[in-house]
Amino acid sequence: MVRRIFRKTNFQHKENQQKQNTLQSNLDSNIDLTLQKLKKLLDEPNDLVIREIKIGKKSTTSAIIYISGLIDRQLVQDSILVNLQDITTNESAPEENKKLFNQIQQSFISITAVEIGQTMDDIANGILAGKTVFMLDGQEKALLMDTKGGESRSIQQPISETVVRGPRTGFVENLGTNLSLLRRAVQTQDLRFKAHQIGKRSKRSLIVAYVDGIVNPTIADEVNRRIQSIDMDDVQESGFIEQWIEDSFLSPFPQLDNTERSDKAASALMQGKVVILLDGTPFVLIAPVVLGDILKSPEDYYERWLIGTFLRILRYFAAIIALILPALYISLVTIHPGMLPTDLALSIAASREGVPFPPVVEAFLMVITMELLQEAGIRLPTPIGTTIGIVGGLVIGEAAVSAGVVSPIMVIIIGLTAIAAFANPTFSIGITFRIIRFGFMLAASFFGLYGIVLAYIMVNIHLVNLRSFGIPYSTPFSPTFVGDWKDLIVRAPMTMLTERPRFLSPEDLKSAKKGEKN
Amino acid sequence: MKSFQYGDEKISKNQLMLAIPSVILGVDILQLPKDLAVDMDGADGWIVLIVGGAISLFLVWIMTRLALRFPKQTFFSYATSIVSKKVAIVLTFLFAVLFIGLAAFDIRVLGHTSQQYLFDNTPVEVVSLSFLFVVVYAISGSRAALFRLNMMFFPIIITVLLFVLLVNVKWVELSNLMPAFQTDVKGFGGGLKTSVLVYGGYSIVLFYLALVDQPKKASKHMMFGMVTPIVLYLLVYLFSLMIFGRTATSHLLYPTIDLAKRIEIPGGILERVEALFFIVWTMGVFAATIIAFDVAILALNSIFKRMKKIHFVLILSPIVYYLALFPKDISEVNMFGEIIRSAMVAFSSITVVALFLIAKLRKVGGNDNASK
Incomplete structure (x- = not known):
């Protein structure tokens, strides 16, 4: 019995190994072979669309591949499909395969973000992330075009944190929208987005945002280091990240703040904190958080x-x-x-x-x-x-x-x-x-x-x-930073809040000139 | 994990500065006015308080100078280089024993006071044990955290103490301070002894200065830390005398807590406010206890370098508990306290002065000009 289980796992192991090899392998120049491999890899799902088109004067086989629910159908039709079908009638299209591929990449595709994929892994992950893949027979590479679409929620007022006064924008489930919200709120060249891919099986993008020149590099490095240590199959919500990277899991006190409000995240960035955004959740994490922070509201x-x-x-x-x-x-x-x-x-x-x-x-x-x-x-x-x-x-x-x-x-x-x-x-x-x-x-x-x-x-x-x-965690009460007490239990007048929190040891302490009023 | 720059295990000068008054005030401030009033006529106690304070200040100064001759070295290691290793072991061990005694005394007095002001029926063993458990919880954490903890409690304690004095201002009768300078020599002797003893506990400087991040500039902070209890003792003593008069003060068990009895919360939401004062003072006793306990562990750890801190905690806690419950009644508690504090003051002053002189004569440690 034991041996049978062992043999079974051994067999599974072999199968996994085989799959791993397929993933790592480069694309075959024969497009039919590649398509077959891809179908086998994803087990021919219903929503996988493979549209084969004969293009060029030689009627070379080519294909665009995507998953129907993940892309913007209109975009694919207008910017890719129509253009590709034009090539057949286009006089200037080159005959040679390699040139044709390059020309397609440079002239025919009207999509902003285009990458080149080399392995099966690139293609499979690209498709699952909402990209449209273009392949041409005889070429060992593929174009990955960002055509992410599908239904998503529009920007709304956050339900969990309402304020009477202040911006009404809240984060949504779409990472791109969230990043744009942050960009709009923090308009500086020093805003940095450090990208991570997390999850072993289900991959998700995660962005660590901070303002270079304000944040203490020790904090930013530590956050990045801890995020790299995440080793989970699937990260469904930012709460998973919080629990993986927090300092003490025994404490009832939250060691990362979470918010739906873009203005709260932006003000945290400007104070010298780090914001962690995960694709698929409107809740972003703010690190670090200390005792003095937990009773602060943006409305103050x-x-x-x-x-x-x-x-x-x-x-x-x-x-x-x-x-x-x-x-x-x-x-x-x-x-x-x-x-x-x-x-x-x-x-x-x-x-x-x-x-x-x-x-x-x-x-x-x-x-x-x-x-x-x-x-x-x-x-x-x-x-x-x-x-x-x-x-x-x-x-x-x-x-x-x-x-x-x-x-x-x-x-x-x-x-x-x-x-x-x-x-x-x-x-x-x-x-x-x-x-x-x-x-x-x-x-x-x-x-x-x-x-x-x-x-x-x-x-x-x-x-x-x-x-x-x-x-x-007990700072700025103790270790004491009397300068930070201006914004602790008392919220001092705006003209007096000329410094960022000292307990974060920001690289640039001054946030305003002292005593100057306009 | 990387720790943040100011979040590492170093102690800042300010933190050590506040630890000195915490460990000195402890339980002593509760009965100091009574002890002095027994011996001294009128308000003559202020003289001995200042004289005793000056002596302690001088000792703290010598301790700082001694510790600064050997920057970043533990007491054990510089005692070894001044005298021999065997003597250093004995000295460090005695310090540890004395601080264990001090911690036990603090715990016992707290248990006793709580019976006076909070519950009559709960046995002192239970109160002390629960307090000891919380102390052990604190000690098991990091050492720097103890100082952070002290820094969180100290402002609360001082604010409440000053508030109590402030509220009492309207009952002050200056005539209670008379007659001045009538105390005889014997009374002065007794008063001086009391006042020197209540300052005991500053020996923590010897042990903690090794952990301070910039010890060179610490000497001013240490002196300031020592001045704080002198001022507070004077204030509390004079206020007790002015409000209760000498005779009453000498018969009160804990005059300082009784000062809080006069407070009336407007609207009469609560009565017996002295219990609230005692509750706040629990934090003060707690700070004193954890520091005394921690010094003992620090001292022992410098001798037995291989043992882990948690082992010391587990071994010492039952000893502290046993010592705390050893005295049978309040007079034995007071006697126990007097023995501990006399031994502490005598031992630490003799040791420190002797070590300092030997170090100077044998020219061990950093040169004298550097430490100025």
Whole structure:
């Protein structure tokens, strides 16, 4: 049995080897042979189109090959097919095969991006990437013409990150569109796009973007190095990349930021960060990210500084509420009731009268219910999602209180916590808060306030040990960069933000001239 | 993985500068006013605080000079080159033992204080153990991270302390400072002893200066780091006296925490704010404990070079826990603390002065002009 499996794998191995050889082999000068090989390689799929045309005075066999769903049909027809059919009637077309091929490449094809493919691998991958391949009998090379098309989404306002003020453009699934969005937002000659092909089986293009002369080369090199280390069959979303290249997979804190907003990506580039774009997803990654970044929103800069500062402080306040409010309730009600003023203590005690559970159980019950509601609300289509919100939030909350299972004050606390957890600019950090909140609640149920402070210390220990692409996560709080504090909890007036973040050690620190107003 | 330029395992001068007040303040600031008020009449304690501070400042200066004679060398390696290797092993080992004792003392006082202000029923063993677990978690990380951690907590602690003092300004009675200069010689002696001892802990300079990235310019930072606790001690001492008076202060267990009792949050959202102050101070005690613990590991690691840090942590943690629970009641805790701190101050001052003189006489290490 074992031997049989072994033999089987051996056989598969041989087959793979054979396939590998076909892929590496150069094109045959006989076009029929090449076409047969190609068909065998792709197993003659329905959507593979091979259009043979006799061209030139000698009626040489030629073919254009593409996969029907991946190309722009109109483009192929107008810019390739029509032109090729013209050759037969064209007087100036040379007779010799080699010259004809060159002439076709230079004069007849009206496609902007044309490459030459030499191996079967080039051709097969080109076709799968939406290119149209042209081959001429007797030639050992092929033309790969970029005719990528097919259905794609148009640029829309990002759903996951809405702002009141600011550009409404969001990234789409098409890499080319995304690159053009970045180019439009960052109009400098120093914008660099470093291209990678990732995925062993399903190949995808990935672009590492940064602004040369601003970004610290250490960061850009490190990002490129880590991306080259990716060894996966298929990379479906930028989340795969994030999880492959992040520093610590045990941390609940995100070590790469993700965004759908082109303006956020552009501002990250101008600060000296690196942006990673993957074909097929509107979510781009921003690296590195530190503690000070996770509560920043692009909107802070669009509004006037007082408003921006107010929003920032509000968000920090919301983060604290989201993290410790249920834990605070547990510790004050169960372990330190003496710390509450008498009236408040009495009213809490009165509202808890008849509740069969201790506050810890009550709090966990409600927090878990809230988590369930959130999860259910996201998965359902919008109209039903609203219903779930109403039924879950109002009906269950109200019924639970009148049934005496939970106290009204607990419902208030949970509601406040849930709202506070959503008052942050990125979705993923909200989930981080939700996870850590459970830790705080556990600690509070054992040791009260002392437990909360121990949990707080532990979160801090984790943060000071964490890194994002070599940069300590706790910066600019510590290692301290006082210069960066102008854009941290407070968002200083625009005229004072003359420097890029120091913690990124950018090559060009100054982003504006100091004190100059126009 | 490449680490970022400032993200490597070096400690910056500023970080070490803030570590000095952290390890000195620790638990001592909680009962310092009481200890001084027992011995000294009126507000005479400020004299001994300044004298004690000056002595400590001088010792820190000598330590810095000594360490700077041997840039980038550990205490063990330059002690070896000044005296012999055997003596160096003994000295380093004693330092490690003393710092373990200091960490244990910090943990025990924290456990005791938490019983006073937070929970009456929870046994001190449980409180100390949970605290020790968090300490172990911190120590197991990187050494530079400890200093980053200290730098995150220090501003919070100092802000809260100054806030407490500020709120108390309206209860200040200057007449409580009288009578001046009435303390007898015996009282002065006792006060001076207390004030010298509360500054103990600055010996961390000996060990950490080897890890600082630009040690040559560090001496000013070290002095500034030493001045911070002197100022804070003076402030806390004078405020306690002015608010409670000498008699009351000498009978309070932790006068500094009791200062926070006076705070009334407008609107009366919370009562017993001193518990909140204690909660914040937990971070301060934590910073002191991890630094003391880490110095012990650093010292031992320079002797036993082959052992991994995590092994030291695993071996030392039970010892620290045992030592922390060794004293039976509060008077034994205080006695334990006094023994540890006396030994620390006496041992480190004698060692440092002796090493410095021997190094000068035998002309070991960098020349004296260079370090100026």
